[in-house]
Amino acid sequence: VKPVEEAFLRIMKQMVASSIRKNNPTMHTNTLKQRVRSKRVSIKEEETTAAAPDCMPMKKYWLDSLLEEAEGSFLEHGPFAILGSKYDGDSWDRFRDSLPLSLQHHVNGNAVYNVSHPLFLDLLDQLESESDTPYNAVPYDYRISQILIEGMLGVPPEVPPKIIKEYLADKGRELPINTRKFHKWWEMYCGHDQNPIRESRVIANYAGTNLSPRHLVNETASIIHGANLYLPWDKSKHEITLVIPDWQEELSGDLISQIDSSTHPFSKIVVMVPDSISESLLHVDTSLHVSIERRSRPDYMDLCTAPIDTEWFMIINSYHIVAPYVELLFTDDKQRRPVIPFTPADDYHCANFRRCYEIHESSKQFSPENSMIIQDFDMLFRTEERDAFCSEWVQRYGEEGDRVHTTGVSTHKEKPLGPTATSYVSYLLMMGLADNLYLFSDSTIFGARDNFLREYSEEEEMAAASGIPVLSSHLLRNRGAGDAKSRQEVKCSRRIQDIQAPSTSSVPQPSISTGTETDTTTTLSPTPAPAPAPTGFLPGRCESWCHIVPISWHPGDAHPGMCSWWPCGNCLPCQV
Numbered sequence: 001v002k003p004v005e006e007a008f009l010r011i012m013k014q015m016v017a018s019s020i021r022k023n024n025p026t027m028h029t030n031t032l033k034q035r036v037r038s039k040r041v042s043i044k045e046e047e048t049t050a051a052a053p054d055c056m057p058m059k060k061y062w063l064d065s066l067l068e069e070a071e072g073s074f075l076e077h078g079p080f081a082i083l084g085s086k087y088d089g090d091s092w093d094r095f096r097d098s099l100p101l102s103l104q105h106h107v108n109g110n111a112v113y114n115v116s117h118p119l120f121l122d123l124l125d126q127l128e129s130e131s132d133t134p135y136n137a138v139p140y141d142y143r144i145s146q147i148l149i150e151g152m153l154g155v156p157p158e159v160p161p162k163i164i165k166e167y168l169a170d171k172g173r174e175l176p177i178n179t180r181k182f183h184k185w186w187e188m189y190c191g192h193d194q195n196p197i198r199e200s201r202v203i204a205n206y207a208g209t210n211l212s213p214r215h216l217v218n219e220t221a222s223i224i225h226g227a228n229l230y231l232p233w234d235k236s237k238h239e240i241t242l243v244i245p246d247w248q249e250e251l252s253g254d255l256i257s258q259i260d261s262s263t264h265p266f267s268k269i270v271v272m273v274p275d276s277i278s279e280s281l282l283h284v285d286t287s288l289h290v291s292i293e294r295r296s297r298p299d300y301m302d303l304c305t306a307p308i309d310t311e312w313f314m315i316i317n318s319y320h321i322v323a324p325y326v327e328l329l330f331t332d333d334k335q336r337r338p339v340i341p342f343t344p345a346d347d348y349h350c351a352n353f354r355r356c357y358e359i360h361e362s363s364k365q366f367s368p369e370n371s372m373i374i375q376d377f378d379m380l381f382r383t384e385e386r387d388a389f390c391s392e393w394v395q396r397y398g399e400e401g402d403r404v405h406t407t408g409v410s411t412h413k414e415k416p417l418g419p420t421a422t423s424y425v426s427y428l429l430m431m432g433l434a435d436n437l438y439l440f441s442d443s444t445i446f447g448a449r450d451n452f453l454r455e456y457s458e459e460e461e462m463a464a465a466s467g468i469p470v471l472s473s474h475l476l477r478n479r480g481a482g483d484a485k486s487r488q489e490v491k492c493s494r495r496i497q498d499i500q501a502p503s504t505s506s507v508p509q510p511s512i513s514t515g516t517e518t519d520t521t522t523t524l525s526p527t528p529a530p531a532p533a534p535t536g537f538l539p540g541r542c543e544s545w546c547h548i549v550p551i552s553w554h555p556g557d558a559h560p561g562m563c564s565w566w567p568c569g570n571c572l573p574c575q576v
Helices: 005-016 025-037 062-077 118-129 139-151 159-173 181-190 250-259 299-305 346-353 354-363 383-396 421-431 458-465 470-482 484-489
Strands: 047-050 055-057 082-084 113-115 197-198 203-212 223-229 242-247 264-272 289-294 312-315 321-322 341-344 440-441 452-453 511-513 521-523 543-548 562-569
Touching: 047 421, 062 082, 062 113, 118 181, 139 181, 159 197, 242 250, 242 299, 250 264, 250 321, 299 383, 312 383, 341 346, 346 354, 354 421, 383 421
Parallel strands: 082 197, 203 223, 242 264, 242 312, 264 289, 341 440
Antiparallel strands: 047 113, 055 223, 082 113, 321 452, 511 521, 543 562
């Protein structure tokens, strides 16, 4: 352990003993509260730092920097209640605008708390009073944000009706509504240009984020919270082929022509095409070696039939393009295992959605214990293991999957379910190889980055399966894309509202892709319709579609894409 880390860990042990922890706020605030009430905190100790063991110092004198920041903030702007950091990572990028506003703006619990500030003392009292309510299950830092947002907007967080009913039956009383009290706090402590909640530049919050060194190149914080640090791909060690299943040569040509503008690990491209496609793809301008492979088996077998002569490969169909930066992460150990995101194959994320259920059930033919869904496009396949898996798959189900129906798994009527990344991983689990080759990361906790971006819509992809030329429908769609108002109406159909305490279930789920032309993409969860206006506003407040105004402690988060039903007194018109 480096000296700076050793000192940090020693102080951390002292902090954790009296810090406020997540998931049971009241129990862990009592000690701090008693110190405040008994005046055991001296004038020089009015700021108390709460930090978790997953914080890591990045610079020397990190504690001095934090104290200097706290003192400077006090002298320049007056007393604060909490000085901390909001989420700095990119795990929310796929769905940030759909998250509750209180979650987007919540200050992580690793922060500096001014234990003499009246707002902080009121918050402590409130957390203690909620010890026997459902709110006690909410992480304390997120609950504080809920209270502040409720005070600002006059909108209490929604609690599932079942929980309210159970509370009423157990306690014999309704769940308390404190909106007026919180609004009074807001007016008292947060109005008139007061700013009791401030952002720290010394603490960076990357809770639940997988990072490579490039993410921290411009990071100036002295303390990093919650980041999982991995190594990036190394072209000198990882030679990777990109496989592109295609059905219309113009589409893969679009992908190939743009790939040189991306930072990516690929050294070769293999395009899987039907017999009808010409050799023109070989002349698309790119620095990579491109080979054309005409299918000898159905398209759903491309994963197995693509000829690969590199150690690793990835697969993406021609309805996508390569992202500006392809983020492949590897463990920082001797094995250098790829980090692969997965979605839990549970009822909420998978079992209630037909396509996902089929893929998972099919994979369990190899390892019944498999509980992961792996996106085909997220998987970094090892060619040697792919070959062994495909040999086993063909032996079981036939060269074209003719015997898949004998497994009892209900699949698409027109074609069997071909090999998938999920089945590949399940095979590795069966062979006892999975954890030796890969590190699997729960995307509902640590997020996942899109290495490939959809260029053509799912509707265009489905239409292509019915014989409608993709490029024709794509051009027609783009001609109508100039209507900014209609685009904004689509954006504004998202609802940013508190549904429940943050959990993995609040994360919108990715789609399941099989790499075939028909039925290729089916979302794991249904698309919600525009939501009605939430109830619970203060009397006299009106409602409308609007753009959320900047919040005092983080004005940069408000932008025209954040549109929902809100009290018009706290909104600006929705605009592009």
